[in-house]
Amino acid sequence: MINKIEWKTSKNPVEYNFAVKEMKNRVLEIKKNSRSEMIWLLEHNSIFTAGTSAKKEDLINSEVNFQYTGRGGQWTWHGPGQRVVYLMLNLKRRLQDVKAYVYALEELIILTLKDFCINGTRMYDQPGVWVKNHNKYNKIASLGIRISSWITFHGISINVNPNLNEFNNIVPCGIKDSGVTSFYDLGKKISLKELDLCLKKNFNDIFDNDGLFKLK
Numbered sequence: 001m002i003n004k005i006e007w008k009t010s011k012n013p014v015e016y017n018f019a020v021k022e023m024k025n026r027v028l029e030i031k032k033n034s035r036s037e038m039i040w041l042l043e044h045n046s047i048f049t050a051g052t053s054a055k056k057e058d059l060i061n062s063e064v065n066f067q068y069t070g071r072g073g074q075w076t077w078h079g080p081g082q083r084v085v086y087l088m089l090n091l092k093r094r095l096q097d098v099k100a101y102v103y104a105l106e107e108l109i110i111l112t113l114k115d116f117c118i119n120g121t122r123m124y125d126q127p128g129v130w131v132k133n134h135n136k137y138n139k140i141a142s143l144g145i146r147i148s149s150w151i152t153f154h155g156i157s158i159n160v161n162p163n164l165n166e167f168n169n170i171v172p173c174g175i176k177d178s179g180v181t182s183f184y185d186l187g188k189k190i191s192l193k194e195l196d197l198c199l200k201k202n203f204n205d206i207f208d209n210d211g212l213f214k215l216k
Contacts, residue, residue, distance in 0.1 A: 049077075128143050
């Protein structure tokens with residue numbers, strides 16, 4: 001059925017440029033109503049990406065593998081141990097409101113963290129989800145989206161058990177006075193499969209059968 005969302009999971013790491021090409025192709029097909037919406041769960045090989053707001057000086061180590069990309073946001077890192085969720089959704093069937101969509105994605109992350117007894121929170125004017133640890137807020141999930149004719153792509157990344165030292169090569173999201181954390185760093189040893197099951201459940205709770213955001 002064209003209206004049923006396709007969930008795709010890649011078992012092996014996906015090259016970043018290949019993923020972007022696949023997303024762009026899917027967006028065009030959704031615009032033509034020839035393919036269904038899709039949510040793609042994957043990992044990338046190690047790469048640093050710069051969104052449309054990225055500053056050159058926030059790339060601390062210019063020797064690393066990096067890529068400029070068309071999503072919103074600033075610098076981030078993708079690699080093994082991090083769950084990336086790309087969402088190709090038609091907001092014309094839902095709520096054509098970018099802020100509401102961003103809020104819904106953050107809610108998806110927060111509810112999923114709650115399933116594993118992690119208290120995630122929003123920070124004012126800082127997209128993504130944060131966790132308070134030792135009296136300091138550290139980022140556990142990032143968000144960077146792009147919307148073309150109300151079709152979304154790119155999405156979110158959640159740190160499960162990545163090498164957090166990679167983030168020392170950049171100023172993550174342009175924020176100099178905060179750190180980065182992960183499930184493992186917080187003492188939660190989970191699998192990507194466990195995370196995926198909760199993501200799918202919570203996605204269905206946030207987006208109802210009529211396609212509207214059920215923001216609680």
